[in-house]
Amino acid sequence: xxxxSQSPSNKxxxxxxxxxxxxxxxxxxxxxxxxxxxxxxxxxxxIYFQGNSAPDKSGLPSDRFSAERTGGSVSTLTIQRTQxxxxxxxxxxxxxxxxxxGYTFGSGTRLTVV
Amino acid sequence: xxxxxxxxxxxxxxxxxxxTINCTYTATGYPSxxxxxxxxxxxxxxxxxxxxxxxxxxxxxxxxxxxxxxxxFHLEKGSVQVSDSAVYFCALSHAATGANSxxxxxxxxxLSVRP
Numbered sequence: 001x002x003x004x005s006q007s008p009s010n011k012x013x014x015x016x017x018x019x020x021x022x023x024x025x026x027x028x029x030x031x032x033x034x035x036x037x038x039x040x041x042x043x044x045x046x047i048y049f050q051g052n053s054a055p056d057k058s059g060l061p062s063d064r065f066s067a068e069r070t071g072g073s074v075s076t077l078t079i080q081r082t083q084x085x086x087x088x089x090x091x092x093x094x095x096x097x098x099x100x101x102g103y104t105f106g107s108g109t110r111l112t113v114v
Numbered sequence: 115x116x117x118x119x120x121x122x123x124x125x126x127x128x129x130x131x132x133x134t135i136n137c138t139y140t141a142t143g144y145p146s147x148x149x150x151x152x153x154x155x156x157x158x159x160x161x162x163x164x165x166x167x168x169x170x171x172x173x174x175x176x177x178x179x180x181x182x183x184x185x186x187f188h189l190e191k192g193s194v195q196v197s198d199s200a201v202y203f204c205a206l207s208h209a210a211t212g213a214n215s216x217x218x219x220x221x222x223x224x225l226s227v228r229p
Contacts, residue, residue, distance in 0.1 A: 040221065042220055042222050048216055059216075101165075103160070
């Protein structure tokens with residue numbers, strides 16, 4: 001597609017429920033990142049996928065968070081047993097190749113845990 | 115580890131005022147430096163970048179110079195417009211072939227420009 005697409009754009013969930021957030025990167029972009037944007041905290045790196053390599057999961061805050069990328073394209077971020085502190089905007093970005101510029105960000109999913 | 119520090123916000127200016135948003139960083143080696151902008155309801159967009167010391171990035175009237183001696187990358191614009199109202203993020207990344215070149219962001223600062 002023309003840009004990075006994320007869905008849903010907004011999600012309200014009850015504490016303790018599981019949620020799945022989807023990211024559809026730009027076609028042909030081999031690198032995909034998930035970030036979390038919390039109020040007053042800036043953007044926090046969560047996980048990185050590059051081609052068929054093992055993902056860098058070093059930013060995931062707990063084992064309730066996981067992500068996968070199927071077929072080198074669409075990625076799903078799953079949060080299990082959601083907590084109120086998980087409320088944030090979750091941003092996905094993709095880029096072509098290994099250069100450290102040229103990122104394209106999606107508009108994000110705003111997650112609210114009530 | 116790497117870190118980026120931005121001045122505290124929010125910032126409110128009148129149209130045509132001069133803008134400076136401070137950004138300093140801590141990193142090993144020679145990172146590339148970026149300013150990203152997030153307009154209301156939109157995704158993050160790259161505003162400008164600089165990849166080595168003394169480089170000046172510029173776009174849409176905004177400028178920032180990579181100062182290694184002061185580890186800074188302050189954003190400036192001579193005359194802001196209402197349409198510049200947005201959240202601005204300073205960020206850094208290491209050039210790495212085949213490795214994780216993730217962006218490390220500052221906390222962001224909200225700029226509001228009034229007519």
